[in-house]
Amino acid sequence: xxxxxxxxxxxxxxxxxxxxxxxxxxxxxxxxxxxxxxxxxxxxxxxxxxxxxxxxxxxxxxxxxxxxxxxxxxxxxxxxxxxxxxxxxxxxxxxxxxxxxxxxxxxxxxxxxxxxxxxxxxxxxxxxxxxxxxxxxxxxxxxxxxxxxxxxxxxxxxxxxxxxxxxxxxxxxxxxxxxxxxxxxxxxxxxxxxxxxxxxxxxxxxxxxxxxxxxxxxxxxxxxxxxxxxxx
Numbered sequence: 521x522x523x524x525x526x527x528x529x530x531x532x533x534x535x536x537x538x539x540x541x542x543x544x545x546x547x548x549x550x551x552x553x554x555x556x557x558x559x560x561x562x563x564x565x566x567x568x569x570x571x572x573x574x575x576x577x578x579x580x581x582x583x584x585x586x587x588x589x590x591x592x593x594x595x596x597x598x599x600x601x602x603x604x605x606x607x608x609x610x611x612x613x614x615x616x617x618x619x620x621x622x623x624x625x626x627x628x629x630x631x632x633x634x635x636x637x638x639x640x641x642x643x644x645x646x647x648x649x650x651x652x653x654x655x656x657x658x659x660x661x662x663x664x665x666x667x668x669x670x671x672x673x674x675x676x677x678x679x680x681x682x683x684x685x686x687x688x689x690x691x692x693x694x695x696x697x698x699x700x701x702x703x704x705x706x707x708x709x710x711x712x713x714x715x716x717x718x719x720x721x722x723x724x725x726x727x728x729x730x731x732x733x734x735x736x737x738x739x740x741x742x743x744x745x746x747x748x749x750x751x752x
Contacts, residue, residue: 530576531614537570538562542604548589549597584620600624625749632699637737638690644683645736654731655687658708694742701746709742716741
């Protein structure tokens with residue numbers, strides 16, 4: 521009668537292969553588990569190949585470790601490692617059990633807003649005061665809002681283009697003083713200061729005149745997003 525070889529348990533495989541540590545690398549976010557990779561090491565630090573054990577860990581790890589895959593626009597996901605070791609456990613059936621320790625960094629998308637002042641010429645500043653309600657724009661598009669219907673001659677149009685380009689370039693190149701993290705591509709800007717926390721003596725602005733000119737400088741409110749990594 522032919523006998524079949526007994527299939528080794530995960531713990532028996534671990535011991536037979538001389539494994540001392542497993543490293544489960546992962547990255548998750550966007551409401552899903554993304555790339556994962558399992559590597560086993562022996563006492564000498566050499567990699568040990570054991571597909572059967574890798575398959576077991578790849579399924580069991582989700583019963584032992586909580587991964588935070590759900591993004592919400594602010595929280596983006598997490599990435600890191602789960603280190604697996606075999607620990608003595610007198611209460612376990614085989615006298616030992618696997619121990620899982622997660623080390624990770626979470627990724628966050630934080631937005632920050634600051635107000636800067638873009639230098640204009642006296643002629644440009646007077647043009648803005650006379651015609652412009654506000655400049656708005658950002659990553660996707662830019663626009664000029666006028667105070668009222670107006671007819672611009674060729675010189676006015678050229679001047680307006682110069683001013684709007686100055687404001688646009690200033691906003692895109694603006695470096696934040698107090699923001700942390702890695703700057704992302706997305707940004708918006710506006711010269712509408714209605715909701716900005718600015719109080720400068722002698723200068724007034726309201727819903728009809730929300731663009732603030734101080735001397736020959738135009739106030740620009742810039743909003744940018746930053747990627748921040750936090751150790752969990």
